[in-house]
Each structure stands twice: as C-alpha cells, then as structure tokens.
C-alpha cells in the first residue's frame with residue numbers, strides 16, 4: 001500500500017462550517033482552550049478503550065498504559081497530541097470530524113447575530129470540542145487507527161478548517177489518535193514547552209490518564225566536590241496528577257480544579273454555578289459529583305437531547321449521558337456517578353431494571369434538590385440566576401416526581417402582584433408570610449404572558465382587598481398547578497375558576513350589598529340567560545371585578561383556559577368549553593344595560609359584554625369582525 005491511499009475530499013456539513021467560523025472569531029481571546037478540549041477527547045478515548053477491553057483485553061495490544069503525549073516540532077511549527085486510546089475507523093472519522101450529530105444544531109446557528117461578543121456567549125451553550133483546534137492552527141492533520149484494527153487500516157484526516165477536508169488510508173503502527181496542529185503564523189508561542197506545560201497542568205490535573213511531555217536528557221555533569229554526576233536520559237514525564245478527580249478527598253480539591261473538571265465533562269467553557277461531591281459507603285457504595293451549570297444548553301428543550309451523568313463502575317468509564325440517574329426535570333445537571341454496586345458489564349438494559357439504579361437515581365435526585373435548597377437559602381442572588389436559566393424545567397418536577405413534590409414546591413418561584421416586575425422571585429413561603437389575616441388559601445392566575453396575567457380583570461377584587469396573587473405565565477405553569485393542589489399545607493386556588501369565595505375576607509358591608517343586588521338584579525340575570533342561550537353555561541353576578549363590567553370563569557371541575565390551550569398546542573382534541581358569564585352589578589355599563597328596555601338592543605349589549613369577557617380571558621375571539629361591527633354600531 002502507498003503511504004496514503006484511497007484519498008477522498010469531503011465537504012463539511014454546513015453547521016460545521018458555521019461552528020468553525022464562530023469558534024475562530026469568538027474564542028480568540030480564550031484560544032488556549034484548544035488544549036483542554038483535545039486532552040479531554042484523548043482522555044475520553046482512553047476511557048472508551050478501557051470499557052471495550054473489559055470484554056476483549058486483546059484490544060490493548062500489549063500496551064495497557066493509556067496516556068496522551070504532547071510534543072513539538074520547532075521546524076515544522078507543529079504541536080502534536082498523541083493518544084493510545086480507542087482510535088477511529090475511517091467511517092467514524094467522517095462521521096465525527098465532518099458533521100455535528102446533535103439535533104437542533106441548525107436552529108442554533110440560525111440565532112447567531114454576527115456580533116462576536118454575543119455569539120461567544122452562545123457558543124458556550126453549544127460546547128466547544130475538536131474543532132477548537134482551528135483557533136490556533138491553519139491546518140490540522142489527524143492520524144488515527146482504531147483499537148483492534150490492522151496497522152494498515154489507519155486513516156489520515158486533514159483540513160484547513162474552511163470548506164472541506166480529505167481522508168485517506170495510511171499505515172499506522174500504534175493504536176490511537178495523533179492530532180497534529182500546524183500553528184498559524186502568529187500562534188508560534190504554543191511551541192514553547194513551558195507555556196504549554198503550564199496550561200496543561202491547569203487544565204488537566206484532574207484527568208485520569210497521564211498527560212506526558214518529553215523531558216530532555218540531563219547530560220553528565222560535575223558535582224560541587226568535583227564528583228561525576230551521571231547523565232539522566234530523556235524520558236516522557238507525566239505533568240498532571242492523573243487521578244480521577246472524584247476519587248480524591250474533597251479537602252484536597254481546589255475550586256479551580258472542580259471548575260476545570262466540570263469543563264472537561266461538559267465541554268462548557270463557563271464555570272458551573274455550584275456542585276456537590278459525595279462519597280457514600282455502606283448499604284450503597286458510590287461517589288457522585290454533580291454540577292449545576294450557569295447557562296442552559298442551546299438544546300435544553302429538544303426532546304431527543306441526551307442528558308444525564310457520566311457513569312463509571314469501580315472507576316471504569318461505562319457510558320455517557322446515563323439518563324437513568326437523573327429525572328427529566330433535572331436534565332440540566334452534569335456530573336459523574338461512580339458506583340461500586342453495579343457490575344462492570346452493565347448495559348442500558350440491565351440498568352433499566354435493577355434496584356440499584358432506582359436507589360442511585362433517588363439518591364442523586366435528593367442531592368440535587370438539597371444543593372438547590374442550600375443555594376436558595378444561602379445565596380438568593382445566585383439562586384435567581386439559576387431560576388432564570390432552569391426554573392421552567394424544574395417546574396416539570398411536581399408532575400414527574402410525586403415523592404419529592406413538597407421539596408420541589410419549596411424551590412419554585414413566581415412573579416406576583418406584590419411587585420410590578422415579571423421576575424419570578426416569590427416562593428410559596430414568601431407568599432404565606434404576607435398572607436392577610438383570615439386568608440388561608442394561595443391565590444394564583446394563569447395567562448399567556450406576564451402582561452396578560454398582571455392585568456387580568458380577575459385580579460380587581462384582590463387588588464381592592466390588598467391580597468397578593470401569584471402571576472403564572474410560563475407555558476408549563478398550568479401543567480404544574482394541575483399537579484400541585486397545595487403547597488406548604490395551603491390550597492392553591494385559581495382566581496379565574498368557580499364561584500370566588502373569599503370567606504372570612506369578605507366584610508359585612510360587601511355581604512349586605514350582595515344580598516341586596518341578588519334580589520334587585522334577579523330579573524336582569526334571567527334576561528341575560530335567555531338572551532345568550534347556550535353560548536354560556538350560566539349567568540350570575542360577581543364581586544371579583546371593579547373596573548371591568550363582566551368576565552367569564554370556568555366551573556370548579558372544568559378545564560381552565562390555559563389548560564385548554566396547552567392541550568390544543570400538543571394536538572389534543574379539546575371539547576368546546578362553556579363558561580359561566582359573570583356581571584359586575586356595580587359597573588355603570590352593567591347598570592345601563594339592565595335599564596335597557598329595547599330587547600334587540602339588550603341582545604346586542606349582552607353579546608358585546610360576553611365578547612369582551614372572552615377576549616380578556618382567551619386572548620382571541622371566534623368571530624372578531626362580528627365583535628367590531630357590534631362595537632361600531634353601539635358607538636355610532
């Protein structure tokens with residue numbers, strides 16, 4: 001075979017080209033991270049080989065000391081990272097180094113603004129990786145040979161990081177991957193062994209395989225008393241500690257090391273918000289190191305997105321994205337779980353039905369909830385940062401995890417009528433602390449957006465009485481509330497549902513007024529019912545309004561408007577909902593309509609009031625042009 005046969009040129013997938021552009025331009029001030037990314041990939045390749053070799057130790061080819069070596073060629077101006085990990089086949093090279101497999105990538109790149117400051121934030125959410133090599137190199141050569149393949153089955157991949165790359169077959173004696181970076185003219189500083197050594201030490205102390213650099217021979221010399229000091233031959237020297245970080249004691253690990261390890265496992269380049277590191281021995285025997293990122297990943301809402309922990313068994317890497325250990329509502333958590341209870345040959349199938357998995361999942365869930373509880377208690381500002389990124393995901397919790405419902409409820413935050421801001425920073429405990437004397441329920445309203453919630457006519461009576469109402473305006477809120485009938489021992493009540501009974505909060509005067517109105521307006525209510533017929537479920541007077549003449553509400557057991565919208569959005573057939581039409585007898589317009597003797601005009605007014613109420617509650621009308629015609633007629 002010739003040195004390089006079966007050469008082909010391939011175009012990069014469009015998203016790879018975009019990623020390369022973005023990477024080169026926005027990460028320039030952070031360019032040394034390419035070392036972290038490449039060392040990180042080498043360590044992953046070693047992990048994967050160890051795992052595969054559990055079944056077939058021949059894959060080690062008598063070379064079981066896994067490591068990555070960093071070397072330089074001053075003449076060629078190259079820096080090479082050479083590992084003896086799992087390597088890649090030709091197909092794998094094309095798949096991994098020519099495309100990005102994550103779904104949702106297209107949409108992600110669609111959001112880029114071209115402003116490098118803003119875009120560099122976005123790339124943090126996306127995760128850097130192999131392509132970061134092009135920040136400092138104008139050509140990258142990858143030579144690789146998969147473990148178990150013949151020496152003749154090596155592959156060379158080469159690219160200038162523009163539109164395309166070439167792949168060719170080569171002979172490669174040693175298993176694993178060499179990454180050769182041809183440094184750009186102005187990046188020759190990376191040819192300095194001391195500089196690279198200090199960067200790698202910073203980035204790689206926690207990496208479980210040795211990162212080695214060549215230490216030159218020390219020539220024979222003369223000691224202080226003229227004695228001969230033997231020459232020390234040159235050797236590959238490990239420059240990192242090379243012990244898996246989570247196996248070390250908490251007190252021996254610095255904050256920087258925790259941060260770096262997070263970046264290694266997540267490919268994020270921002271520091272995490274917080275973490276919890278625990279070793280458990282006894283009935284269960286495991287170590288967990290769980291991180292909360294500071295930014296949500298770009299694909300958090302993608303259903304196919306992989307999530308979960310890196311699973312190790314007795315320090316041997318088993319799999320990435322082991323979602324069996326993290327419930328969906330904590331899918332933003334990154335970390336490592338190292339179990340001594342699971343068998344080394346554990347597969348996803350076995351994982352799914354062992355009791356150990358269920359126990360570990362429940363333990364990891366508890367750890368995260370406790371970590372969040374602590375953050376909320378000790379650092380409210382940080383917790384708000386967390387909430388802004390991941391609050392909507394956490395709100396899925398009460399529906400998914402009934403056992404931890406109460407603990408999750410304590411972590412929830414909402415906007416409320418207590419302030420004029422859409423910021424979600426009120427907990428149920430805050431609300432309860434501010435409750436009025438005689439109030440024993442938590443009131444809330446759900447709507448499409450903050451403005452719709454904050455201006456809902458249903459809030460009028462609450463404003464008048466100074467009662468706080470939680471304003472729920474995330475899509476997930478209705479779903480959350482349907483699984484949370486109470487929180488901190490208090491019932492949650494929608495201000496838009498049923499016959500509002502403020503119980504002890506009603507004063508004597510209002511009670512008297514109600515009785516008087518009931519008899520005075522009895523025939524008016526009947527006329528309304530007749531006029532509107534089956535457009536409504538019922539008609540009655542209301543005291544929940546002040547400035548608004550009318551509103552619609554659903555019956556206690558009927559589906560709320562937001563829930564109907566939610567169901568429709570996911571393609572469910574929702575039966576036509578009939579509302580109860582409520583009229584405010586204190587309002588001038590209602591008084592005027594009650595006095596209307598002309599039946600035709602009365603019917604027009606009745607429809608107008610109902611349409612208005614529908615519009616306020618549902619945000620749209622079935623027949624808007626009819627409504628406009630009617631308004632114009634009545635105004636003319």
Ligand SMILES: Nc1ncnc2c1ncn2[C@@H]1O[C@H](COP(=O)(O)OP(=O)(O)OP(=O)(O)O)[C@@H](O)[C@H]1O
Pocket residue numbers: 037041042045083085086087088096097127128129130131177266267
């Ligand atoms: N040294 C290596 N040895 C073997 N395979 C490698 C090596 N470097 C990269 N790869 C393969 O190429 C893939 C792409 O690498 P890249 O760093 O771009 O993404 P990644 O490691 O999947 O991380 P992320 O997408 O989370 O940033 C890897 O998943 C791996 O399969």
